[in-house]
Amino acid sequence: MPVITDSQQYVSAITDRCVWQCPRFESAPSVIFGWVEEQIQEGEGFLEGQQCYKDFCSNLRVFNAIYKDETRSRLITNELKYDIRKFCETLAQVREIAGYGSDHPAFKKLAAMLEKVSKCVYLESDFPFQILKVLQYASVMGIGYLWPKVRAEEYGYGERKLEFDAMGLLDVVPVQIPPRSNNIQDAYAVTVYDYMPIAEAHGRFPLFQKDIQTVGPRNYSTRMQARRIDFAERNRYGQQGRSFGDLYAEIR
Numbered sequence: 001m002p003v004i005t006d007s008q009q010y011v012s013a014i015t016d017r018c019v020w021q022c023p024r025f026e027s028a029p030s031v032i033f034g035w036v037e038e039q040i041q042e043g044e045g046f047l048e049g050q051q052c053y054k055d056f057c058s059n060l061r062v063f064n065a066i067y068k069d070e071t072r073s074r075l076i077t078n079e080l081k082y083d084i085r086k087f088c089e090t091l092a093q094v095r096e097i098a099g100y101g102s103d104h105p106a107f108k109k110l111a112a113m114l115e116k117v118s119k120c121v122y123l124e125s126d127f128p129f130q131i132l133k134v135l136q137y138a139s140v141m142g143i144g145y146l147w148p149k150v151r152a153e154e155y156g157y158g159e160r161k162l163e164f165d166a167m168g169l170l171d172v173v174p175v176q177i178p179p180r181s182n183n184i185q186d187a188y189a190v191t192v193y194d195y196m197p198i199a200e201a202h203g204r205f206p207l208f209q210k211d212i213q214t215v216g217p218r219n220y221s222t223r224m225q226a227r228r229i230d231f232a233e234r235n236r237y238g239q240q241g242r243s244f245g246d247l248y249a250e251i252r
Helices: 006-017 029-048 056-063 079-091 105-124 127-141 198-204 206-211 223-236
Strands: 145-152 160-167 172-175 189-192 194-197 248-251
Touching (some): 029 189, 029 223, 056 079, 056 127, 079 127, 105 160, 127 145, 127 160, 194 198, 198 206
Antiparallel strands (some): 145 160, 172 189, 194 248
8 A cells, every 4th residue: 555655745735736837848748738728717717707708698699689579679770880880980099199209318319219119000000990999899798908919921921010919808818817906917827819820820830730720619628619719700700611610720
């Protein structure tokens, strides 16, 4: 019969208490992957408890003018879509910063550089249009995110540009958000979901081409994952001739 010493019990207790911590860089890939999956489960549990997630289906039905009670009226209108669109377009009219300046001679060159950079970011990234997308997400889902990133064109081989990707409630899964701030920037870990065309995924990750899988029902094990892919297929990428799951890969 094996004997468990006090030191082994102490190590086991320490391991049980520290499972929430991010594994070390030298850890085995299986350990890192297992930790990521656990964090995704914790984050999905957190989102399922939010009121905006509970009202997600109802909000979509109202937004699409689908009513359960057909005895009063069967008329389907899109007035709500028009109102939300005009409301979001009004809020998305973000103007460019007037400029930077300084009375001190040592900071004049720095202020001139900041003014050029801010103008470049505003014009090349189409910032107001991306803000519009975030507001549209927030109007239906209750929350929206703006993810600044540098993306290279031509599947990773072209010119690099600063872009802002709009994301919704189902695309961002945070873990351990402080209740006082309730700010996702203060979360311990965040998983971001993005759908990339399979050709682009092969071009950006040539060493892992054999491991890249397309999205599909067989790759999802939770209801939130199924809802995420269903929303992306219907509302983000539109109707396609072939199956959406055969053309896109999930990057997270």
